[in-house]
Amino acid sequence: MKILLTGGTGFVGRRLMSHLRPHHQVSVLSRSPNKVYQRLGHDIEAIASLDDLQDLDGFDAVINLAGEPIADKRWSPAQKERICHSRWRITERLVALMHAGRRPPRVLISGSAVGFYGRQDDTLVDEDTHPHPEFSHDVCQRWEQLALSADGEQTRVCLIRLGVVLGAEGGALAKMLPSYRLGLGGPIGSGRQYLSWIHIEDVVNLVLFLLDHPECRGAFNATAPEPVTQAQFSKTLAACLGKPHFARIPGWLMRLLFGEMADLLLTGQRVMPVRLQQAGFHFRYPTLDKALKETLSPLLKT
Template sequence: MKILITGASGLIGRRLTETLLTQNHHITALTRAPERSKKILGPHVNLWDSLADKTSLDGFDAVINLAGEPIADKRWSKEQKQKLCDSRWQLTEKLAQLIKAGTQPPAVFISGSAVGYYGDQGQAVVPEDEPPNKQFTWQLCDRWEALALAAESDKTRVCLLRTGVVLADKGGVLAKMLLPFRAGLGGPFGNGQQYMPWIHIDDMVKGIIFLLQHETLHGPFNMVAPYPARNEQFSALLGEILNRPAFIRVPASVVRLLMGESAILVLGGQRAIPKRLEDAGFVFEHGELRQALGDVLGR
């Protein structure tokens, strides 16, 4: 297959690109930093630095859109919120326009989203048809998904990736957590009862490829493991695997002081389950949190 990927040098994109190359697919990556991306992705990936001169995406079999400003790196000022939105909406809209403009468009458009679509859902089980709690993360993801769905036609199906916390050996949320946990300063946030929907990086990549290959699948998919964990459980297991104490609880008031509105990312949660993926026959390699954490940490 000829596949165009945005966000190919990110946490998910890098592993996905590596895997697709081993399967002899032809990969083109859209990047704002070609020299950096060439070092990361290697010589076998074709690089584009812009879509400005493109009139369609005819010739590609698939487009996978994973680009976007990291959502938890900065406080959510008005300007930062707009940056988060623009980095997702503008590119997704352009990709959808180019797909629609073609006469032989890609057969599938797989576009990023997040479990943040649902907002804070408390203790409720969250399949793909759960009504959202309309917070900022919903506003961000709802528009993002709508722009992607504009590419849908009888020639192009659209799949939406409502992704949870991706567990990987390098990068992502887990990398940020390791320093305090290894120093014995880790622990739950707030009351620790909020759910953390998570997925192992290998299952994330495997899931995207599953969507690529199954031509009847379209619409939203919760890209999460079958058993979401409470923050308290996640912290305890991580401390246990690292052989470090994990009982220093960070009060909700402190989290809100440090993070502002974005504190909802760690104090809220979604008990999201991958109903549509499993109904389609997808089988997880890393369904249990203990095993998944042990795998990515080499224990």
């Protein structure tokens, strides 16, 4: 299968590439081809701009994971614009190229996030849950709408609404580990808000699953079937590291430091992967304890 991948040099993209490259021909879209070669190897075809393409007829599948990290910086107006347009523009251009050809890719797997649902308190959330309107929802809703405009007889579209991805190479866990390894870890805010997470290997496996199952289309919650509260997550992480668990980051301090962006961490969603499970997908790491022990095991040996 010939695949076009966006976001291939990112946290999830790099892990996904290690599974795709032995079996598929992958081209990676990146404004910096040198970064592609440095991170993924010189045998990978790097495409610097979609403007170099007339259509996408040469590809069997497109996996669209590109986007400015949503929780890395305070949400200034300029940062909000970067978050939106880094997702919207590339998705819109991909879809335009798919429509421009006669034999477009058979599948588009496009990223989204559980932020689509907005704050949901402790309500169990599935793919049909009515979202709460706020910035994270607005970003994801437009992102998904653009991707779904490619859906038709020749192309099916799958949307993956990612939770917090757990992996040793990066993401949220890498930012938490320094304080937890010093014994200074603890929950954020009340600790009662839910955190929907997924092991990075399960992210890779579900992308491969959606590639290989032509009956799958539409939105899929990419989260493990065991969402936990912030307090449960924090306690489990500390226990896996063999560290104390007593510190707490108050909500007022998070809002002072990060403004509106802090709401991503101080509110939450209790998301269930209903449609993935109905489709027959099985999680390798369904429980947090198992996921964290596998992720942290290389670190605990050092």
